[in-house]
Amino acid sequence: MSVAIPEQAVAALVAAERVVILTGAGVSAGSGVPTFRESQTGDWQQYDPRDLATPQGFMRNSRLVWEWYTWRRKLMERAKPNLAHYALVDMEQAIPEFLLITQNIDGLHWAAGSRDMIEMHGNIARTKCFDEGIPVDSWEETGEIPPHCPHCGGNLRPDVVWFGEGISTNVLNQAGTAIKKSDVFLCIGTAAMAAPAASFPLLAKRNAARIIEINPEQTASTMMADWSIRGTCAEVVPELVRRMGIPPIALESAGG
Ligand SMILES: [Zn+2]
Known part of the structure; x- marks a missing residue:
């Protein structure tokens, strides 16, 4: 050394x-562990980070954002x-x-x-309710993406801090x-x-x-x-x- x-x-x-x-x-x-930018390979290259990791991006296309985090979790799962x-x-x-x-x-x-x-x-393995901001540990898998909050029915999102969030x-x-x-x-x-x-x-x-x-x-x-x-x-x-x-x-x- x-x-x-x-x-x-x-x-x-x-x-x-x-x-x-x-x-x-x-x-x-x-x-x-690849960084945000390093994870933008293949089809993900075409997106602006604002589409993938902002509240506005999530409101425009919550499915895309959920899938982006599913992809990133997959890249990290063996780390x-x-x-x-x-x-x-x-x-x-x-x-x-x-x-x-x-x-x-x-x-x-x-x-x-x-x-x-x-x-x-935040932590990419955790999930929270987009509307209520509270942590959510489990939900019913209905095949919908993103899944819905068991308390209020709102969209679930990863419990990470996005660009522009405090x-x-x-x-x-x-x-x-x-x-x-x-x-x-x-x-x-x-x-x-x-x-x-x-x-x-x-x-x-x-x-x-x-x-x-x-x-x-x-x-x-x-x-x-x-x-x-x-x-x-x-x-x-x-x-x-x-x-x-x-x-x-x-x-x-x-x-x-
Ligand atoms: Zn909720």
């Missing part, structure tokens, strides 16, 4: 009582957590106040064993409170370009947190980072956890 991790970054994490982690597509990449996911489970166990905020909708952090976490953009106030408050108190804020596998995540590094910085970025490439957050570690998440995160002296329990159970 030839990942250059600055000693001071390790020391800052070891000393930290409160750590907030923001993860994005770079963490899922190691599990072979398993990678070493970056498991290393973050071990980190959670070692840090007194820990919060993982993910922009990923694939559920892999939870599958690996992370529990102090927020799925900020993040719930509860979620934003929980994230904001944790970021303001954090000693170290880690940006892992995300450029943190999309709102509201784009404001998180600045919020952390203003409240005197040290910022560590893990990404193969330079990102918009690099200039705010105290330390930028270049490499894939699956390479860097397990090595970082090892350097912190954290018992690699989840990592070893995963064969890492």
Whole structure:
């Protein structure tokens, strides 16, 4: 393993009582999860993302949107957590106040064993009612696409955050409170370009947190980072956890 991790970054994490982690597509990449754009192959290439992932697109053609998410679930169904996911489970166990905020909708952090976490953009495996906004676990399969809500008869939709949709106030408050108190804020596998995540590094910085970025490439957050570690998440995160002296329990159970 030839990942250059600055000693001071390790020391800052070891000393930290409160750590907030923001993860994005770079963490899922190691599990072979295709991004939204990467999933637009074959017939799906012809559609604008606004047709596939906005409330307006759903109102125009709810069948198309439902089928798009059926396709994306199929692309993700064989994906398993990678070493970056498991290393973050071990980190959670070692840090007194820990919060993982993910922009990923694939559920892999939870599958690996992370529990102090927020799925900020929802979870593709979950379903909710378009009209009521409430989670729906089961419904009658009548062959209709999309299926209908057992409570109100409205259309069901995936429980993910679409373009142009806001993040719930509860979620934003929980994230904001944790970021303001954090000693170290880690940006892992995300450029943190999309709102509201784009404001998180600045919020952390203003409240005197040290910022560590893990990404193969330079990102918009690099200039705010105290330390930028270049490499894939699956390479860097397990090595970082090892350097912190954290018992690699989840990592070893995963064969890492
Ligand atoms: Zn309903």
